Amino acid sequence: MSLIQIEEYETPPGKTLVETIKASIRTSETLGLERCIQCGACTASCPAARFTDYNPRSLVKSVLENNRGVLELETLWNCFYCYTCQLRCPRGNSPAKLVQVLRQLALNEGKGLENMEHFLDLGEFFAAHGISRLPDYYLDKMAEAFGESWIEFKKKLPELRKELELEPLYIRDERLEIRGILEGTGHFERVKKLKRGLKESATKKKGKEEVNFEKCGRYSGKEAFIV
Numbered sequence: 503m504s505l506i507q508i509e510e511y512e513t514p515p516g517k518t519l520v521e522t523i524k525a526s527i528r529t530s531e532t533l534g535l536e537r538c539i540q541c542g543a544c545t546a547s548c549p550a551a552r553f554t555d556y557n558p559r560s561l562v563k564s565v566l567e568n569n570r571g572v573l574e575l576e577t578l579w580n581c582f583y584c585y586t587c588q589l590r591c592p593r594g595n596s597p598a599k600l601v602q603v604l605r606q607l608a609l610n611e612g613k614g615l616e617n618m619e620h621f622l623d624l625g626e627f628f629a630a631h632g633i634s635r636l637p638d639y640y641l642d643k644m645a646e647a648f649g650e651s652w653i654e655f656k657k658k659l660p661e662l663r664k665e666l667e668l669e670p671l672y673i674r675d676e677r678l679e680i681r682g683i684l685e686g687t688g689h690f691e692r693v694k695k696l697k698r699g700l701k702e703s704a705t706k707k708k709g710k711e712e713v714n715f716e717k718c719g720r721y722s723g724k725e726a727f728i729v
């Protein structure tokens with residue numbers, strides 16, 4: 503059994519992908535998966551599809567055809583849960599939710615683990631500070647795209663807001679409450695398992711080389727959240 507096996511109650515395995523997805527705690531009973539008419543409105547409005555080969559309409563088609571090859575797709579990891587597809591779908595379907603279940607199924611089979619590093623970064627920051635932020639990996643890519651001056655501008659934003667006599671950005675301080683929820687829902691155990699899985703897979707791939715979970719530190723702290 504894979505190290506990253508989820509709890510059975512979360513996604514009981516069905517005979518088909520459709521059955522599994524519909525039984526998942528992540529989807530609602532009213533999910534219009536089987537009502538999909540392949541209109542493509544999801545793909546037309548999907549930001550990830552606009553800039554990459556990811557295609558939510560074809561993902562839904564593969565699921566309806568019970569094609570487990572979807573679990574192998576690199577593009578499965580391109581969705582970033584903006585939920586535009588769900589909003590636009592005329593049949594009450596949600597490719598965003600499908601992706602969540604499919605990713606978990608992929609992880610259960612030891613696939614796509616390398617994509618979890620960014621999520622772990624995000625989760626760790628959330629647990630420590632009670633807020634979300636872009637993982638360092640994305641910040642580096644954005645700095646590449648927009649230039650270091652953009653990062654510098656974002657870091658100086660609080661100062662700039664003060665100068666402009668704007669209110670400071672409000673950061674909720676509910677860390678203990680959030681930590682309690684994360685503890686109660688098994689978040690930290692799950693993170694440990696994922697890290698173990700990642701290390702094992704990195705060791706298999708590169709001999710004894712280990713995955714480095716230390717942050718790069720370039721954009722650490724609260725200032726990173728506003729970047």
Ligand code: SF4
Pocket residue numbers: 537538539540541542543544545558559562590591592593594595596597
């Ligand atoms: S928008 Fe809805 S109905 Fe249209 S292809 Fe996408 S999932 Fe199917």
Ligand code: SF4
Pocket residue numbers: 544547548549550551558580581582583584585586587588597598
């Ligand atoms: S949630 Fe994912 S699939 Fe849906 S529109 Fe956003 S990026 Fe695309």
